[in-house]
Amino acid sequence: MAAIQTVRCQKCGHENRPGAKFCAHCGSPLPRPEDLPKPPPSDAAPPTPVVPEEAKEAAKKIWDIVKTVVTVGGRTAWLELTNPEPALEGTLTERLKVESVTMPKESAFWITVVAGIVLLVFALTGRWLLPFLATVAFLVLSWLKWRRPYFSALSWTNLGGLLSKQVPSWNLKVRTDKGEVQVVAYGDASGDEPQIGDRVQVWGIFDDKAQTRLRAWKVQAMDATGKPKGQPFTFPRLFPLVPTLFFLSLFMFVLSLLASIR
Numbered sequence: 001m002a003a004i005q006t007v008r009c010q011k012c013g014h015e016n017r018p019g020a021k022f023c024a025h026c027g028s029p030l031p032r033p034e035d036l037p038k039p040p041p042s043d044a045a046p047p048t049p050v051v052p053e054e055a056k057e058a059a060k061k062i063w064d065i066v067k068t069v070v071t072v073g074g075r076t077a078w079l080e081l082t083n084p085e086p087a088l089e090g091t092l093t094e095r096l097k098v099e100s101v102t103m104p105k106e107s108a109f110w111i112t113v114v115a116g117i118v119l120l121v122f123a124l125t126g127r128w129l130l131p132f133l134a135t136v137a138f139l140v141l142s143w144l145k146w147r148r149p150y151f152s153a154l155s156w157t158n159l160g161g162l163l164s165k166q167v168p169s170w171n172l173k174v175r176t177d178k179g180e181v182q183v184v185a186y187g188d189a190s191g192d193e194p195q196i197g198d199r200v201q202v203w204g205i206f207d208d209k210a211q212t213r214l215r216a217w218k219v220q221a222m223d224a225t226g227k228p229k230g231q232p233f234t235f236p237r238l239f240p241l242v243p244t245l246f247f248l249s250l251f252m253f254v255l256s257l258l259a260s261i262r
Contacts, residue, residue, distance in 0.1 A: 116248055
């Protein structure tokens with residue numbers, strides 16, 4: 001049997017029969033059905049959940065990390081290609097020029113060529129996902145300051161080492177606060193040659209994690225006050241692979257977006 005809904009007296013709490021106007025216990029007037037509070041409709045929209053402070057804080061931290069990666073990674077990649085910092089500073093202790101050596105193979109050159117072709121195919125067909133993912137990946141690696149592998153401007157004439165081109169080579173030793181560093185540079189040089197005993201700044205990329213071997217592309221002699229002395233001694237420029245691929249992927253991503261709009 002269904003339960004009979006009674007009317008509770010708001011004064012004494014006695015349960016009265018349905019439809020009664022006065023309490024059978026104390027005689028007080030009973031509330032009318034229309035005066036009773038109505039339950040909310042079942043199809044009403046659920047209340048908006050309140051985001052906990054922990055979730056807000058976590059979202060803010062994630063956003064800060066994303067901004068840092070984009071800002072620092074993009075700026076690092078740009079500076080690596082346009083205005084890199086010197087790799088080391090010290091005193092030149094030895095200098096030897098070899099007139100003709102075999103140009104070393106630079107696999108990063110072929111990685112750049114193959115990556116450029118693949119990204120171009122995706123970009124021209126309007127498939128933006130791969131160029132986008134590549135841009136993000138190389139942006140993060142640029143933020144982590146990955147510089148190896150690398151290739152030089154000589155790769156374009158030497159086809160990355162396939163032609164076994166003979167080039168001149170300079171072998172230097174530079175004494176720094178951390179020890180002696182072997183420095184090598186390939187290709188025709190221009191500018192003022194540094195002399196043994198000169199304080200020098202060297203631009204290049206280290207070939208090992210211990211930073212004992214450096215492939216250089218610019219050497220600048222310094223005077224006693226620490227200012228540049230004469231013209232820098234330069235060789236064909238080195239290009240780190242990761243920043244190069246970042247800007248290549250970014251260009252292809254923009255191109256793929258334009259192709260998908262058409």
